[in-house]
Each structure stands twice: as C-alpha cells, then as structure tokens.
Amino acid sequence: MSFEIINPTTTKELLSVVKNLKRKKFRFGAGCTDLLLELRKKPEENLTVINITQVKDAVFTGIKKTSKGLTIGSRVTAHNIVMNEEIKRNFPVLHEAALNLASTQIRQVATVGGNLCTASPSGDIACALMTLGANCEIINENGRRRRIPIHDFHTGVRATALKRGELLYSISIRGNEKNKKRIFSRFIKIGTRKSMECSVVSLAYHIQTDIKGKIIHAGIAIGSSAPTIRSTDSACKFLAGKNIFEISENEKKEFAEKVVGYASPISDIRATAWYRKEVLYNISKGIFEDILSNEE
C-alpha cells in the first residue's frame, strides 16, 4: 500500500486540490480508520489521498447550535460528539451511537463524515443521524453547495450520492419539536463484544412526546439489516399520536413487524439473516419495555 498525501490547510486550498486532481485517482482521508483497511485489501496504483484533517474551517470541524437545530461538520470526530453536552442532552441517540463506536483510540480520529461516506450498512453514527431527520450539505470543487436529506445520501452498499469532486461538508439536524416535553432516545447496538465491534444489528430511535407520553414525533432507523441503513417510516407513523407508556402487546408486535419489514439482511460469517431479523424483531418490541422499566 503506497500513496501520495496532500495536506490542504484551508477550504480554498482543499477545493483547488480537488479541482487539480479531478481527473486523477484520489480519495479523501480524515481518520482513515476505514480507508487504510480498504487500501490494504485493495491497493490502488497512483493514488493520492487528500488529507482533510489540517483544514481550518469552523463549520467543517465544529458543532454549532443554529436557530433551526444543530450543524455538525463532517470532520467532527466521534470523540467530539461524545463530549458535546448539547448532543448528549437533546440527541442521546447520537451520543450513544458515537460512544459505542469502536474504541476510545479510534473515536479520537474517526469522523462523522467518514462514517457517512463509507456508507456501510453498519455505520453507527449514520444510523443515529437517520432518526434525527438530518440533512447533508455537500460542496463541490467550485465551492457550489447542495443539500440532500440523509435518506437520499446512501444509495447502496458503500455507495453514496456524492458526485466526483464533491465532498460532504456538514450535517444539520433539526431541533426537537417545540412542544416536546420528553425524549426517549437510544442507540441499540447488537454484537459479540463491548468494544471494537461492528454491529450485527442496530436499532436507533429518537421519540419525542408530550408530558404524558403522547408521541409527537418518532424517528427510527435500522442498521446492518439491509444494503443501506434504513429509516422505518411506516413504523414511525404507526407510533405517532400513541401514548408511549400504553402500547399494547399487539401494538408492540405490529410495530416490530413494521420495523422488520424494512430489513432484508444477508447471512454472513457474523450472523445469519434469520438471527438478524429475529433480534431486530425482539429489540423493536423491547423498546417499550426499556422505556417502562426506566420509568419505574
């Protein structure tokens, strides 16, 4: 494995580097936790890696509260997410997803943008962002920007909506609903070990309710269950208006079936499709038990 590295230090420099390299083979590298593995497996000749970790750009590297919610630069690390109080308080699902990513060491370098752009069906941060109705801001080599909903960002296994010369610049998430009083928000990662794990199945939920528990808004997404991370819209709609503390057994089952409806898992050496569906069904049902038992 060998490659050239270019280290732009400003956004302007970064864009001009991209422009210059547009007809050549290049890749973006930030934490490189996925990139190096990929290149070791499949070395590429005459490759240039554009190291984006030196770029000084407040939006690109920061987490910023806005009037509409929160903007997270794509170069923000998993560690930055874990340490951010605003996220911990208002978007626990994202906090938990980042906290469960790999290990302390990896979290220091692994970035939000990397997690999204790798476009793995098991991306933890990407799965959490899906429940928050995030939007992706994309920038191209000419500095032109466009926004797409996160639902449209992943187009297949390891495939994204990014065009050649485009870079994921930031992700914005909508603030919680004005009338919400309570948040039930978790990232459930199923795997064999507690660290350094790639989820076998994951389930992210971010549910906002009024003071009595009536569901105002629900975001639910699943990972490692289909070629891409899936938002389970019909399951979310099913919950709207219901009281989270009063979901009946039959409703739990119906809900879980709706979630599993979005899954089309494969069997691989980590788990069979049967296992993935079975567990997804169980933990989907389990959401409400978790919530109730935490109330007690």
Add this chain to the structure above:
Amino acid sequence: MFKELKIIGKPTPKHDAHIRVTGKAVYGHDIVLPGMLYGAILRTEHPSAEFTIDISAAKKIPGVVCIITADDIDTNNISYKRDHPILKKGEVNCIRDEIAAIAAETKEIAQQALKLIKVKYKIRKGIYGPFEALKEDAPQINKFISGKFQNKNIAETFHYEHGNLEEEKKKSAAIVKRRFTLPRMTHACMGTSNITASYNKTDGKLLLYSSTQVPFLYQRDMAHALKMNPSDIRIIQPVIGGGFGSKLDMYPFEPICALLSMKTGRPVQIIYSREEEFIASPTRQPMIIDLTAGVDKKGNFTFREINIVKDNGAYTSWGATTPFVIMQAFSSLYKVGACMFDATAVYTNNVFAGSFRGYGNPQATFALERMIDLLAEEIGMDKAEIRLLNANEKGETTGQGLHYETCGHKECLETVITKSKLKTQKSEVSKHSSKKSTQKRFVSGIGYASMLHVGGGAKIYRSDGCGTTLKIDPYGYCTIITGSNEIGQGSETVLAMIASEELGIDLKKIKVINTDTDIKPWDVGVHASRTSFVAGNSLLGAIKILKEKLNKKANELLKTSDEEFEYENGFIKSSISGNSIALDKVVREMHFSHPNELAIASYFYEPSSQVQNKEYKGNVSGTYAFASQAIEVEVDTYTGNVSVKNVWVAQDVGKVLNPLLLDGQIHGGILQGMGYALSEELLMKDGKILNPNFHNYKMLTASDIPEIDFFPIETNDKQGPYGAKGVGEAPLIPTAAAIANAVCNALDIDIIELPITPEKVLKAIHKNI
C-alpha cells in the same frame, strides 16, 4: 521454622515493566542487522492441490537476492512426527503450505516479487472433516508417516485406562452420554511471529533471534531440520510479544529464514503480517469428545468413558499430544472409580493445531464439568454438593498415579460456592421455576467448574530440569543466569525477588540473564506452568551453594564460626554476635585475597516427578494445582448475548509469590477463557480461513472484563519454592465450562459446543419454546 518474608508475597512490579511501557523493549520486530535482507513466504492459494511453480519472472526483479523452492534445499522434515516438509514439493495439503520463499533488499520488493511467482494448481477436492478422512476410500493426506496405524490418515493415538469399567457401570444409578465439540481458537499474540537469522559462511555458525518458548529444544529441532550440529546454532530471544504456547514448536518459516540466510550469506528477517499470523500460526486443538459417565445413587462418580477425535490438520504439531493432559483431567479430576480413554488424531486438509495455554485441558474440563451438571440433574442432586462430595483430597494417589501431596480442591470449591452464594443468593430452587423466568428478557444463571493441572512441571522429556548460574560482583550486584526464559509471564521478576529475599540485595541490583543459548544452562522451556516452580527451585539451589561460600568468608572476616547468617540490606549479619559485614566487601575479599575465589555458584534442579510408563501412569509432576470458578452470567433472551457478570476464582497456588503478577495471570486467563467460551473461533470452510482478522475473530477486549473476585488458596507444597505451585495456565482452564454451566442454568438448555455465540443461544431458546 517459619521465616518472615520481606519480598516474597509482596506486590512487586515487573522487572521489565519500565522498558515495556516506555517502548524501549527490543522485540524481534525491532531488530535490524547490518546488510539485512527481508524475507517473505509464498503460501498456497488452495488447501489441496498439485502444483508447478515458475520463479523466473520474480527472480528478475532488481533487489531480489534469493528465491528458494523445495528443489533448492536439502533438509529434513520437521515436527515431532517428522511429517512436515519445510517447503512443499509438487503438492499442497493445507492453506498454510509454504511453496517458495524470497529474500530481498526491502520488504516491498519481497512482496512485489511474491506476486510474480507463477503457480499452476491442479485443485483437488480435499478432506475437511476427520470422520471423512477415516473412511476406507479416503486418499492418504500425509505421505511422510511410517504407517504404523491401521488407518492411513491416523497421525497419533492414545489409550489409557484404570479401574473396572463394567463393575463401575453396574454401580451407576445414572449414566449420561454426550458428544462435545470444541472449536479452533488462536493465540493472537500481540507480537506477530518473527525471526531474524544470520549465518556466518566463514565459520558455519548460525545465529537466530527467535521468539521461541523452548530455546534448547528449538536448537535441536533446527539442527535436525538443517542437518547441522546443534551447538553451531545460537538462539537469542529478544523480548517476546506473547507466547501462550504458540511458540512451543518450530514452524517452517523459521528454518526457511535460516536457509535464506545460509544461501545469501546475509542476515534475513521474516515478520508475519497480522493476517499471516491468523492463517499460519498454530491453533488450540479442535476436537470432538464423546463422553459417557456414570454416578451412583449417593452422587459418587463411578466411571468415565472417553473417545476423542482430533482434527490433526495436514501435519502434526503439539496439538496431537494434548491427550497427555486431557487424560489427566478425565482420570484424576474428582475421584472416579474407572476411566477408559481413547484419543485419535486424524489428518485432514485443514490447518494444524499446536499447544495453547491449558494444553487440551480447557477442552477436557468443558466436557467433564458440563457432564457433572448433567449427572447431578439426572439424580436430582445439588450441583455444588456433588462436586464437594467427589472433590480430590490431600494424600490421594489417583488411578493414573498422580500423587497429591497437597490439594486445595475442596477449599477452592467451598470458597467459590460460599462467596458466589453470598452475592447472588441464587439457588437451584429458582432454576426450577425457570418457566417463569424465561418470560423475562434478562435471565441470570450460575455455573461451577474446577480444574486440575500440573503445578510442578511435567516430565515429558527425560529431564524436566533447569540450570542456574549465580554470581555476585565486587560491587554487591547479583546476576542470575537462568536456563528459563521470559515470555511476558514475569519469571524474571519472580527470580529477582527470590534472590533479593535470600541474599538481602536490593531488586535494582539484580540482573537476570536468560536470552542466550550460548551462555545459559539447560532448561526444557516455558510450558506446563513450570517456570517459577522449576527455575525458582533451581535458583534456590544455587543460592544455597553460594551462601556457603559467602558464609565461610564472612566467618573468616568476622572471626566467628556461625552456621547461620542473616542477609539483609546488602549486609551479612552474624546471628550470634550480631556483627555484620557488607556483602560487597565479602565478595571483594573472596575475589582479591588469597586463596582467590569467585562468588559464583551453579545448580541444576530436577523435580522429583517421574516419566510416565507406556500406560501413561506415573507421578508426572512435582506437584498439582487445583482451581475452582463460580461464574454468574446474564443472558439476554432477545439477542442471545451472554454477559459475564461475576467471576469467583479460588486457586490452589501453593503460595503467593507476587500478588500483582498473580492477579495479572488470573485476569488475563479469565478473559482468554471467556473468549474461548463465548466468542473466539477461527472459522474454516473447505480448508480456508474465513476470519483472519480481529474484525471478525472476536477476541474480547478490556471492556468485556467482568467483576473478578480472586481468592488464592495457599497449601504450601514443600516441593515448591516457598511452597508455590505453577499458576499460569489454570485461570483459563475451567472458565468456559463454568460459563456454559451458568448459561444452561439460566435457560434450561444443553450446551455441548463452544463458543456459545449469541446466535446459538437464541436458536436454543427457540427450540425450548
């Protein structure tokens, strides 16, 4: 007389801790010799095939200095069965097979040249299961064996028996039969396999920087392989990044590296990548254990009938000999009237197994301790009670002839049973109401298991001894030249502590020399949890001789005639007059005044154990270690995940020498045992390894360490140094068994296979509904 100990038994940091944590330690990977070349090995792409090879294109690459294939070398086969050619000629039989090797100016050139070697394969179907290999019409896999066995694919057999099997069967109130399946686990040492070879063409001597655990046996094996004189080979062990048994045998890459150096006349280094480490290092021996066992109506164990089939892979390594230890567990852990044991190693086109911490004992203990739970259930007896009833005792000589001069088995059991019950208050009663509990998502269970292991070496060679040369210099510093070696287990520290204790010399003034076969006296090597026991005793013997010399001089200088002196803080003190003299002064007087004498002593310690007879009977170890574990698990019935909540460990260590290092052995062992129980398996399909990486080989991490309560049991065995027994392997041995029992206790399921993955648990729960 009980002497108060000053250092022994006190928490003492590792002698080499500072170089390890500051990155100053020189591992094999750090060695660079002048003019050194980099070696790389081409392995087969197919586990069973005939092949032709063309190296002409690779040879043309600038920077490639040497390429060897089987045609270029004159060597003997390796392995204790001599069934393993170093480079394979014309056919390959396992995915590790080495077919060519390159020495080049850089690693990159070596890798580039590997890709240019053209190999044409004629792929064969291959045999990937031992039972398939035993079929009459199966082709012969290994063509290098003598054929002394009936079946052409049998590599090794063991038969052992004691007692009257038929009588004991008649006595039995319950008989249970199960087939247990044990997986391939790999050592995954932090430091990957490495070797640096430097052959001197002018004097015909070979210098090897090797991570072997057994330098003197390795020297002999290397000499045989290369058709050299063993004494012309010098082995230096750099700091070793983990052994766990993996470095107990010599593997082809090592003589290959030596051959590349011999051909080029330049030093050559081979370092495995992590992927290569997963593919080409030995594993724990996978096996299928058919166990039938009985119990009488009072709960006494009556008999055990064992039939084991081991997947030997394509060549033989130490995995084939694990029955030495396995039969000890079946014949002698808990009292049992009769035992009939058969084990067969069968060649297949899979990868071969080597030795791994526990040496077959975790496999045996898993089967045996699961069986004890099943027998208890069968006769309706409490699982703690049945174990206590049958526990081994002090003074016992087992059917196999193992003699327990000291034995902490019962105390170990009582300790973990009491301590675990105190905390969990979970009894058999709640287990039987499990119909209710399975409706809950999280279900707890508790399991017990014990183990027996050699604790005073294992006499499987003619000698299980260890030599020591000890010297004190004129400045009062002490050098221990020991035959034993350090693979991270902490033997240097324990030896320095012993010398400090006995000679009153500060630990900082003690050096341990243990890495060079040209200097150090003979020792079998690091295995069988033997180093502290054997090397410790050897050092104590040398200290005794040296003290006699020092005492004589001290009497002369102090004008006394004492027999006893106290060695303290660098002084030798007369116990009668109270007069004292500095130790370094005594040494200077010895060295520099007439009659001049060195402050040096040598001693060879040989344990009192016996080599077993042809029926595998005899007292094979100087002493025996016992341990019990109680483990509490919580099973998530939604996902099948097993979470280990609490581990209570009681281990008969004889005597605690260094609580810090002992704790390290316990914690590391438990985690390795948990991996064996729950997550670790080198997955194979048609002879190929599916998960040669940490991503999919699920070794547990620090985050998975549960609460561990450790209770050392001190039985003070008079054979051991200060009463100590071997401790290294024991913590891992009963862990998988106790976890399996705990999971079965939680869910009312019957686990007969490791690892207990979430998917297997969820399937078992489904079956039960």
